[in-house]
Amino acid sequence: MGELVDFFIRSRNFILFVLLEVLSFYFIINTNNYWGATYFNTSNRYAAQVLAWSNAVNEFARLRQVNADLAMENERLNAQLTQLLQSKPAAPAEYAADSAFASRFKFTVAKVVNNTTQFANNYITIDKGTDDGIRPGMGVISPTGVVGRVKSCNRHFSVVTSILHSSFLVSSALTKAEEIGTARWDGVDPHLIKLNDISLTKPVAKGDSVVTSERNSTFPPGILVGRVRTVGVQPNRVFHDITLDLATNFSSLAFVYVVENRLQTEQEQLENQIETEK
Template sequence: MGELFDFIVRSRNFILFVLLEVICFYFIINTSNYWSATYFNTSNRYAAQMLAWSNAVGEYTQLRQVNADLATENQRLNQELTRLKQAQPAAPAQYKADSLFANRFKYTVAKVVNNTTQFANNYITIDKGTDDGIQPGMGVISPTGIVGKVKICNRHFSVITSILHSEFLVSSKLIKANEIGTARWDGVDPNLVKLRDISRIKPVSKGDSVVTSEFNSTFPPGILVGRVRSVGVEPNQTFHDITLNLSTNFGNLAFVYVVQNLLRPEQEQLEKQLEAEK
């Protein structure tokens, strides 16, 4: 208290000056219509600017929750879209998938906590593990397309083998040509992959869409892999040399969806039984 009193005594002249300035300013504003209007217009402008800044900061701090909410909503929509596609596949009119087959894919939304793109073999870490039902072998997609496959898990985290991996292969289909091939990264550009095993007699054009095919148990069919960037012919081969623009941007990957095929163990068990009998 004594220090505060000493400060007031030492600064009494300055405090008196500020007080007189405030009183003068008050009288000027209240005795002149011009200065009164100028003051209120100026103060309102700065108040509005401060409010706009405050709202912008508030909206920015809420972006994380907004993104999480959008990811959850996309998860629900992906699951519903997959169910509808599987219930009414491109097949003869007399064919109808049963409800168990149509609902075999289950989606779990997860946040990316680590991601590499600069190596020959790249991996992604997410914040969901076995406690959330994640298991090795499950497919992983993004809101825009394919991402990879779960490699290992613990209770709270999982590591995904990215499509940007030298050994990652995915059965893919050219929609227009209705031709099945294999998408594989060549280890060069993280935005591009190669589509192999497409016969050179099949018509392929720049911009054609490539999606996951029906011939795998990891991904739902119809998930976008990429679009044709360039088409050539492999030397001394009967196949096209096709480069795709990846549909997923791995540089800003924030949320992914882990896909569980509920019927996969049953399918694989039957196929292994057939192999054992050969």
């Protein structure tokens, strides 16, 4: 307390000067209309600027929560859309899928915590594991398209084999030509992927959509793989040379959806049984 008193005594001249300056400034503003208006306009402008900066900071701080909320909403909408499409597939009018088949896909939202794109074989790490019902073999998609397949899990994390992997294959269908082929990355550009085994007899045009086909048990059918970028002819072969623009931008991948096919094990057990009986 004594030190504080000593400080005021030593600084009394400076403190008096400041008080007189403030008092003078107060009288100028309150007795002169021009300077009063100038002061209030200036203070309001700076106050508005500070408020705008404050709002911008608050909005930026909330972006993480906003993105998480949007991911959860997309998870719900994906489940509803997939169930609707599976209950009314392109089939004869008398055909109707049973409820178990139509609702066989379950979606779990997860956050990407690590991701590579620069190698020949790339992997993604997500923040969901066996405690969240994730297991190897499940498909992984993004809000825009195919991402990969779960390779391994522990309780809280999973490693996903990216579609940007030399051995990753996706059964894919050209929507206009209604032809099924195989999408496979050639290890060059992380924005492009090849579509193989499309016959030259099938018309293919730039911009055509390529989606997951009905002939796989990992991904729901109709998930976008990419769009045709270029169409050529493979030398001495009867197939198109097709390059796609990947639907998923892996450089900005933040949230993904792990897809569980509840009937996958049942389907594969039956198919394996038939194979062993041949």
